[in-house]
Amino acid sequence: MSTGSGLALYDVTVRHHGPLGPITAVDGVSLDVPRGTTVGLVGESGSGKSTLARAVVGLDPPCAGRITVGGREYGGRRVADRRRLGQQVQLVFQDPDTALDPRMTVRQSIAESAGAFVRLDRRGREQRVGGLLELVGLDARCADRLPRQLSGGQRQRVAVARALAVDPAVLIADEVTSALDMSVRAALLTMLRELQRRMGFAMLFISHDLAAVRHVSDAVAVMYLGRIVEIAATENLLRGPRHPYTRTLLSAVPNLHAGRHPAGEPLLVGEVPDPASPPTGCRFHPRCPVGPDRHPGRDVCAVRDPQLDAAGRPHRAACHFPYGADDRPLQTGSFPSDANGDRTPRTSEDRPS
Structure with missing residues (x-):
């Protein structure tokens, strides 16, 4: 870093x-x-x-x-x-x-x-x-x-x-x-x-x-129960979230063209666990739409705590079974564009020194 x-x-x-x-x-x-x-x-x-x-x-x-x-x-x-x-x-x-x-x-x-x-x-x-x-x-x-x-x-x-x-x-x-x-x-x-x-x-x-x-x-970090679970350049994260928690957060954003919830996307259910006694393994696994409660073969999520991908990677997620780049991106229709209509992410190179 x-x-x-x-x-x-x-x-x-x-x-x-x-x-x-x-x-x-x-x-x-x-x-x-x-x-x-x-x-x-x-x-x-x-x-x-x-x-x-x-x-x-x-x-x-x-x-x-x-x-x-x-x-x-x-x-x-x-x-x-x-x-x-x-x-x-x-x-x-x-x-x-x-x-x-x-x-x-x-x-x-x-x-x-x-x-x-x-x-x-x-x-x-x-x-x-x-x-x-x-x-x-x-x-x-x-x-x-x-x-x-x-x-x-x-x-x-x-x-x-x-x-x-x-x-x-x-x-x-x-x-x-x-x-x-x-x-x-x-x-x-x-x-x-x-x-x-x-x-x-x-x-x-x-x-x-x-x-x-x-x-x-320029970049977005997603936090869950005291930890960063995903971080990437803004547009990369919003268009292709890899962590199930990020994906469910984005699915809750109202879509002005297709109703409140994008079809086929998981809803975020339940409450944030008590930080005084967090779940074992992945802290999100009791609420995860692709976790062990729905996929019995993924018991590792309840046992081993996933870590963020190695520093230096452009898109990092702390998940044993992250979504891949080929997954369909969420169609969220309520994000405002910049004043000039440009929705491409800005980087440090675009800033004055």
Whole structure:
């Protein structure tokens, strides 16, 4: 795995203390997000996506593994370490209503962030606030408003401006569009992609919305019960998923032309197992449509834990019986195209240096 100058995770594990003992919320996750690219992280609620995000920004420090930003490792619970990490990695939360202080104006919120690591005089703060508001497409008159005087989309843009005020190397967007309507959501996604092109930060985009993930991501990682089960370039994964879990996730995407569920594709049934006592073998096997419950000859799934394919392969899946390249791709009809109609995936070569 190449670290580039972005974000790299090596076998990161995060545990919480539950009433019956430790709970492993993130279990040995390795992930690479090079500078100037976006990796989408998808999975059901409870899969560990947000816990992983909190680990990266130091809110839930990992109990094992390493996290590097720009090739430099950040870890531990010391205030100095967390402060240095905060200058490099910023998190935009799902709900701007709770992320923004309701008693602070937009100017105060952004200025507080801008002055966290760099000493600015009054004129410097005003210029920085004005520049950031312009950067996220907000009128300068918004600076003196309180969060309650803004729309949901405007509040989320303020949250993005506040995160970018320290010029981070990595931006983590955790379900940032889930509370927005469709038109505002599309505008925010386009803005994030344009900001990344201009500023070059690495972005980990966490979402349950596969259409949004496709719109902004160069690669997609699928997470299930604390582990990455599949990762590939966005278009490769969405058109030819290899892991049964990914395939069932995609089959749940509404198809505008053929009803809600593509004919012949398996539905995802049951709930995510308790992370305090995960299933033996493959963690997905009790719910797997091609697992041992339906194919008795595949008992290995209940006994041996599958690992991701070797690093360096373009399409990696942790499955004993993955779908092959000849399987019929899912026909999902709700993914938006880019503004210019181009639906081909973007790579790091398409980005400015």
